[in-house]
Amino acid sequence: MIIGESFRQGLTGVLQNKLRSSLTVLGILIGVAAVIVLLAVGNGSSKAVAASIEKLGTNSISVIHGTFRTPGGSSGNVQKDLTVADAIALTDEANAPSVKSASPVKQAGSVSCTYAGTSHSTSITGTWPSYFQTANSKVTNGNYFSNEDVTAGSRVIVIGQSVVDQVYGTVDPVGTTLTCAGVPFTVVGVLEKKGGSGFQDPDDVAIAPLSTVQRQLTGYGSLDSITAEAASLEASDAAQSEISSILDSRHGTTSTNRDYQVINQASLLTTSSSSNQVFTVLLGAVAAISLLVGGIGITNIMLVSVTERTREIGIRKAIGANRFAILSQFLVEATLLSVIGGASGVLASLVISQFQIAGVQPVIMPLSVLGAFIVSVAIGLFFGSYPANRAARMRPIQALRHE
């Protein structure tokens, strides 16, 4: 009964000062919306990074020729070439049970490809057909090239969607002749669009048989990399160490002076998601500060309200309100402000996250909505308790005398 009464008195208090109440509510609204939206941006960006890594194939392991380490340990070493024989050695079932396949890769960068007078510069990847599965590249139109094409050195090519868009427009490329660096290739297939964010367009690619690329474009030097595939996501760490030990024995190197680098996509995914978590926590912390500021706004406005209504508090006490009745009236008022702010903040954040923010599509975490709402209620109770206590402790005679 008393609680119901306090609720009505508190609601009246909120409604009596509409402008003041709405400004206070705005403070909480901004805080709550900031927390939810910024967490959603952090979440969205880590989802986007994870998705683009997954598109590259999460089971894939890249062996890259050369070392990025600073000279010192490896200086003076003669770097051995990464060869097709290395790639074949990696598929040895006895030494590398966790490796499903290994495809040698030779890149020809910035090759100008022309069809019917339109040209586009792209990089051509020379490899084996097993590469398509490892790199998660599917042909949607036409066909993959075959192992026979590799053996024969056929001038066939599979192109990405961006190349199609740039060179062909609406023409169906399959069966046409695309001239790259003066070499005519027959287009046999078009890759499925990967899309994605980032600096590199995963669809701006062309893939041809390794032998053809080596003979026509790059020559027979060291491979650029070997793209291996682990038997499963769980086996990728085992596959990585198997690859290292095989290559170490073939190249006569140890872990201190390797002339190659092994990059495991699965561990890359873990690293990127943990760094994204830090980023998300930082964003959330900044937003939480604005929520705190909103809470201080509630204390401020409630103190004003209590001072303004000192006489009213005195009257209420004179006619029989006890401390609890006064306390709960002002607590209800403060909590109403924060709850209205919290609810409208949640609504605002739902609207805002429909739009891209800094190139990231926010993905709302349901827990953050619930959390921000609960926190806003707690803020009302916490930041309202000091002013409400002050009101409850007033002595009736002094309060009545207040002008």
Place this chain on the structure above:
Amino acid sequence: MTNPIPDSHPVIQLQQVTKRYGLGEAQVRALDGIDLTIQRGEFVAIMGTSGSGKSTLMNIVGALDIVTTGSYELDGINIDRLSEDALSVVRNRKIGFVFQSFNLIPRTTALANVELPLAYRGMDRKERRRRALAALDSVGLGDRADHGPTQLSGGQQQRVAIARALVTNPSLVLADEPTGNLDSNSTSDVLDLLQSTHYRGNTIVLITHEDEVAARAQRVIHLVDGRIASDERVNS
């Protein structure tokens, strides 16, 4: 408003009450040994100049403040050592206040103002609404129930305040300069209302400095320097 059932104890019994403010040199004796007994159904006016201690006496009698020494029994209950929350219960159950400046809750309707003491008592809404409307009717403002204080004249506001004081059927109606802010017409309205309340059996203590207001009472007490200077019964 039925007559309270008569019983043995007086409504107010003050024995050797003193009230001091401050400490040491600066100490002020606002009340200095007051003995006062007011029986059920009396209409008493307490008079005195400003500084005579009548406001302090009103605060003590109204359970808004506690005595320094001496004892105070209200309706047979000794309230000297009660906690602040217990005092608020006593005020709610036993006392109806009428103040000089009306003291209605601002931006709140007359009806809600009159309902408030019943709400703090925990009465359900339907019942308190019924009683509040009856109380407003009894002061002739049944048709103004939905008006806020700013929509009412001074005299009307004071009548709402009287309705609020009477709605709990208190043992004591305590009126502190109830006509101090009113013109002469409203003054006589309010005094008539208090007098008819008295005729219906309520105990009324009226604090005033005006003789014509005090003239309505049966008993007039003069305070000087915190002491009772005279205590006369007037047969009107």
